[in-house]
Amino acid sequence: MAAGNATREMPLDAVTDGRPAVSSNTAKLAVDDVGIGYFSERRGTYFEAVRSLSFSVTDESMVALVGPSGCGKSTFLRAVCGLLPHQAGTLLVDGTEVNGPRVDCSLVFQSPALLPWRTVSRNVSYGLELRGVPKAEIRNTTAEMLDLVGLTKFADRYPHQLSGGMQQRANLARALANQPVLLLMDEPFSALDPQTRDRLGDELQRIRDVTKQTILMVTHQVDEAVALADKVVVLSNGPGSVLAGQVDVPLGRGRTIENTRHNPSYGPLIRQLRDLLAEASADEEDE
Amino acid sequence: MTVTASRTRAQRPAAAPRGMSPARIRYRRIEPVLLGMSCLVLLLVLWQIFSAAGIVDKLFVSSPVDIIRKLWHYLSTPQFWTDLRSTGITFLEGLGYSLVIGLILGLAMGFFKRVGYFFDYAISLVYASPRIALVPILILWFGTGRRTGVAMVFLMAVFPIIINTMTGVQNVDATMIEMARSQKASRLQLVRTVVIPASLPSMISGIRLAIGNGLIGVVVAEFLAGSNSGLGFTMQAAAQNFDAAQLFAGLFVISALGLIATQLLKLVERYFQRWRTS
Numbered sequence: 001m002a003a004g005n006a007t008r009e010m011p012l013d014a015v016t017d018g019r020p021a022v023s024s025n026t027a028k029l030a031v032d033d034v035g036i037g038y039f040s041e042r043r044g045t046y047f048e049a050v051r052s053l054s055f056s057v058t059d060e061s062m063v064a065l066v067g068p069s070g071c072g073k074s075t076f077l078r079a080v081c082g083l084l085p086h087q088a089g090t091l092l093v094d095g096t097e098v099n100g101p102r103v104d105c106s107l108v109f110q111s112p113a114l115l116p117w118r119t120v121s122r123n124v125s126y127g128l129e130l131r132g133v134p135k136a137e138i139r140n141t142t143a144e145m146l147d148l149v150g151l152t153k154f155a156d157r158y159p160h161q162l163s164g165g166m167q168q169r170a171n172l173a174r175a176l177a178n179q180p181v182l183l184l185m186d187e188p189f190s191a192l193d194p195q196t197r198d199r200l201g202d203e204l205q206r207i208r209d210v211t212k213q214t215i216l217m218v219t220h221q222v223d224e225a226v227a228l229a230d231k232v233v234v235l236s237n238g239p240g241s242v243l244a245g246q247v248d249v250p251l252g253r254g255r256t257i258e259n260t261r262h263n264p265s266y267g268p269l270i271r272q273l274r275d276l277l278a279e280a281s282a283d284e285e286d287e
Numbered sequence: 288m289t290v291t292a293s294r295t296r297a298q299r300p301a302a303a304p305r306g307m308s309p310a311r312i313r314y315r316r317i318e319p320v321l322l323g324m325s326c327l328v329l330l331l332v333l334w335q336i337f338s339a340a341g342i343v344d345k346l347f348v349s350s351p352v353d354i355i356r357k358l359w360h361y362l363s364t365p366q367f368w369t370d371l372r373s374t375g376i377t378f379l380e381g382l383g384y385s386l387v388i389g390l391i392l393g394l395a396m397g398f399f400k401r402v403g404y405f406f407d408y409a410i411s412l413v414y415a416s417p418r419i420a421l422v423p424i425l426i427l428w429f430g431t432g433r434r435t436g437v438a439m440v441f442l443m444a445v446f447p448i449i450i451n452t453m454t455g456v457q458n459v460d461a462t463m464i465e466m467a468r469s470q471k472a473s474r475l476q477l478v479r480t481v482v483i484p485a486s487l488p489s490m491i492s493g494i495r496l497a498i499g500n501g502l503i504g505v506v507v508a509e510f511l512a513g514s515n516s517g518l519g520f521t522m523q524a525a526a527q528n529f530d531a532a533q534l535f536a537g538l539f540v541i542s543a544l545g546l547i548a549t550q551l552l553k554l555v556e557r558y559f560q561r562w563r564t565s
Contacts, residue, residue: 083469101469103471107469109462111462126467126480130472130476130480131471
């Protein structure tokens with residue numbers, strides 16, 4: 001497990017509820033000097049999205065990946081899932097290398113991408129159906145997932161009958177139905193209004209407590225990152241995003257978005273991250 | 288500070304604008320139908336009057352009353368059923384071929400970029416030209432009789448199906464495809480569970496166009512190569528005998544066929560799209 005070159009880990013005194021933030025030290029995701037790029041047909045050149053990125057996500061923890069828009073965060077997430085190839089370095093998920101699309105990673109997109117001609121229940125079971133899971137098991141798992149996200153009453157509705165927040169919950173249920181080793185989220189709440197966003201953030205925390213899911217979430221909202229994550233990894237802007245820094249968020253479990261905002265360490269953490277981001281953009285200008 | 292929710296404007300029952308009696312409201316609702324129908328009725332009445340008064344030559348133009356009489360008579364003859372069967376089977380056969388080839392080719396062209404590029408120019412070229420003018424060539428190749436009709440229906444019907452299906456596939460929401468890929472869907476699963484359901488509306492509108500175009504094809508083919516039966520043949524024979532009423536009667540039957548076919552298609556569409564109206 002390699003540590004990044006520019007790691008700055010400065011935990012501040014924080015009020016926790018006594019529970020440790022993570023329970024073990026095994027890395028569900030190990031990113032070592034990874035580079036990702038692709039040939040842009042439009043520009044006719046090789047475009048480097050991510051350059052020598054290194055960090056790790058430990059078991060049962062949640063890591064937020066922040067950075068300015070367009071800095072390759074989404075590209076990186078797809079590479080972790082195996083949807084895009086990475087050119088340099090090693091990506092290890094659960095100890096094994098990422099060579100292609102991985103069954104043990106689930107990706108939650110910003111847009112719910114529910115199939116409109118299927119009911120909520122059949123959308124949640126989509127991944128299981130594709131893998132040929134037996135019908136009885138599909139039924140049980142689907143019911144479990146719907147209950148987890150609080151959509152049991154809407155199981156037989158169609159997506160167009162659901163609000164944006166409910167659709168995103170269905171999206172999450174579908175991702176969790178595969179019981180992934182690593183859950184990847186790409187700005188999952190940024191298309192929602194602030195109230196819904198806060199509520200879903202709390203729901204995510206609750207689900208995390210129940211399922212002990214390991215999560216890597218991309219967000220461009222620093223406050224969301226601090227409110228939800230155990231660690232925040234900051235990327236700088238191009239060409240080729242590099243690690244600008246990592247910040248631990250020792251606020252412990254049992255947070256809600258509301259009480260986090262009132263936590264005395266909240267402000268300093270936010271400021272620290274904003275400074276990192278500003279530095280990262282400034283570095284780019286110097287190059 | 289508490290905020291009490293009061294009944295919003297949207298919740299209060301809509302009140303009719305002042306001065307509108309219930310009868311007036313009812314009239315307003317049927318006004319479009321009423322006006323539209325009165326235009327048709329007016330045209331028919333004028334037609335009948337001009338025809339009966341000799342202002343237009345009955346020989347060339349007939350009259351609504353005569354047409355209805357002729358139609359009534361025509362429907363009771365065995366010739367009608369022969370014609371219907373001949374045209375109907377020719378049409379359905381050509382449509383069948385065009386469905387199979389059109390849907391498959393359209394799917395392939397939409398799904399595989401290079402297949403699309405390969406066939407694009409050829410298809411656009413043939414689609415843009417007046418294919419109906421190819422009937423004489425088809426007669427040369429297939430002779431007079433049903434085969435020419437089938438070929439013509441195919442030529443007219445296959446292109447809207449190909450083009451609409453291809454566009455439908457190309458316009459499938461990319462995020463849905465990405466989602467399916469992230470769920471590790473194989474190519475076949477992708478097509479079966481995402482691409483086909485998503486492009487169904489486009490396919491159906493393509494088939495609707497195909498029905499209309501196909502009917503034109505079969506009728507014109509029968510004009511020129513109908514041998515001795517078929518609705519087109521009857522129409523063309525009637526014209527040669529200056530039997531305008533018979534011609535219009537035949538036209539009426541064909542229009543009715545087209546209407547029935549499109550209504551059936553609408554039922555199919557409604558079945559597949561029932562999720563929309565939940």
